[in-house]
Amino acid sequence: MTSDARPHPIALPNNRPRLIIEQLLEGSGIRLNGPEPHDIQIYHPDLFARILHQGTLGLGEAYMDGWWEARRIDQLAHRLLRHGLGQRSRSAASHLFYRLQAGFFNLQSRARAYQVGEVHYDLGNDLFRYMLDDTMCYSCGYWRQATTLHQAQLAKLDLVCRKLALRPGMHLLDIGCGWGSLAEHAARHYGVSVTGITISREQVALARERCQGLPVDIQLADYRDLQGQYDRIASIGMFEHVGQRNYTTFFRTVADLLPDDGLFLLHTIGSNTSRITADPWIHRYIFPNGVLPSARQICQHSEETLMVEDWQNFGPDYDPTLLAWLANLDACWHDIARHYNTRHCNERTYRMLRYYLAICAGAFRARYLQLWQVVFSRGRELRYDAPR
CATH class of the missing domain: 3.40.50.150 (Vaccinia Virus protein VP39)
Structure with missing residues (x-):
């Protein structure tokens, strides 16, 4: 499913997690439920709490689950990173866990x-x-x-x-x-x-x-x-x-x-x-x-x-390399899915691959x-x- 097939965004919840996210986005040019390709369309009321609790892991998994959308995720990622939300958007727990893993174990043995x-x-x-x-x-x-x-x-x-x-x-x-x-x-x-x-x-x-x-x-x-x-x-x-x-x-x-x-x-x-x-x-x-x-x-x-x-x-x-791969993926996904079992060809896997290619394009930009x-x-x- 592409972003054009998404339902209408929900009304924004009036809660503290949403206010914190809006404060973090101030000055980035990104709006919640806004009209621009880089704006985030909200489809689940618990999205903001999930992001605050899990950082980039929660943001990515929420996209895979269909909780939010943006017509141009690459533009969204570019703006987030230029706004300085790179390391800040990772949860303290996940950051510490990886550092402990990498510090005490050879993860690439x-x-x-x-x-x-x-x-x-x-x-x-x-x-x-x-x-x-x-x-x-x-x-x-x-x-x-x-x-x-x-x-x-x-x-x-x-x-x-x-x-x-x-x-x-x-x-x-x-x-x-x-x-x-x-x-x-x-x-x-x-x-x-x-x-x-x-x-x-x-x-x-x-x-x-x-x-x-x-x-x-x-x-x-x-x-x-x-x-x-x-x-x-x-x-x-x-x-x-x-x-x-x-x-x-x-x-x-x-x-x-x-x-x-x-x-x-x-x-x-x-x-x-x-x-x-x-x-x-x-x-x-x-x-x-x-x-x-x-x-x-x-x-x-x-x-x-x-x-x-x-x-x-x-x-x-x-x-441009990543955007070309993304265009190929979007154009051929239905053909790709026919070659795979349900574990590999479901909507969540498609969104995982789209998200990966788009955020990486924004990071290099x-x-x-x-x-x-x-x-x-x-x-x-x-x-x-x-x-x-």
Whole structure:
């Protein structure tokens, strides 16, 4: 069901939770039951108490339950974040709980590494085929000269290959290879052999199918199990699942796998601050155990083993990427639902995916999140000139 099919909003309750929410929204330009696309339409009288009690987790779950609507959730999220309601909108209990978990436990240990694959990436290949473009890239496109999602993703793949200075005969390792988009592109257009690893069984199956006939080996594996040596290494959209307790191990592993003249490209969403925290709703429904690195954390944990050669930020490009995925999801949901059982194709799942894509678009638009491509070397008298 889309927002156009929603019933009329209810009359706003005259209670303290509603007054508190209105005070928090003052100056943001967001109105309750207002006429603008970013305004919140209220469908349940307990919404305000739920948000105050549960923060962003309650806000997201209430949307999934149909308690509120906004025609443009991306615009709503953008305004909320620009108004400074990012960290303030997380409940103290959920924030403390995650910090205690992350502080005392390794949420991204070997034993837990496959959870995000099972929860999110294994939702089904048909879902992602419809939502993404033909490259099956599930990471930020590069829109400098692109006008379509497909052009942006091809430009991103080619940018990665050029930054790595790939040449025929090289062996490329793709850590977190997804559905094989980079592996296929690099093998087909740059004449390299590729080893790709992922923690998703669904991704392994489709990546092997897509790369059939190419010198590509796709494996279900954790990065900590890798051995050998590779001329070049790339990791696109996987570092968000590594976790702060494992950053040093990750970079040491990469360094051990590279020869003296090797290059490593890290493509990751980044946080403006060095926190061991995650949005409770994203943590529960989309990327369990995920945490975003800061620039300081990346530099701190890599400095003993690798040298930074280039650092590019094109975070604003994630906004149109996410909106393109959202448009695909909306256009094809009924076709998607036919391929799934009731657990995956119900209205609540649809609203979960819409909410995820829209709030993330707003977060990148507000510059609350960043997208970095960092090129590393072993620091062995290498002269590096980064392409753009």
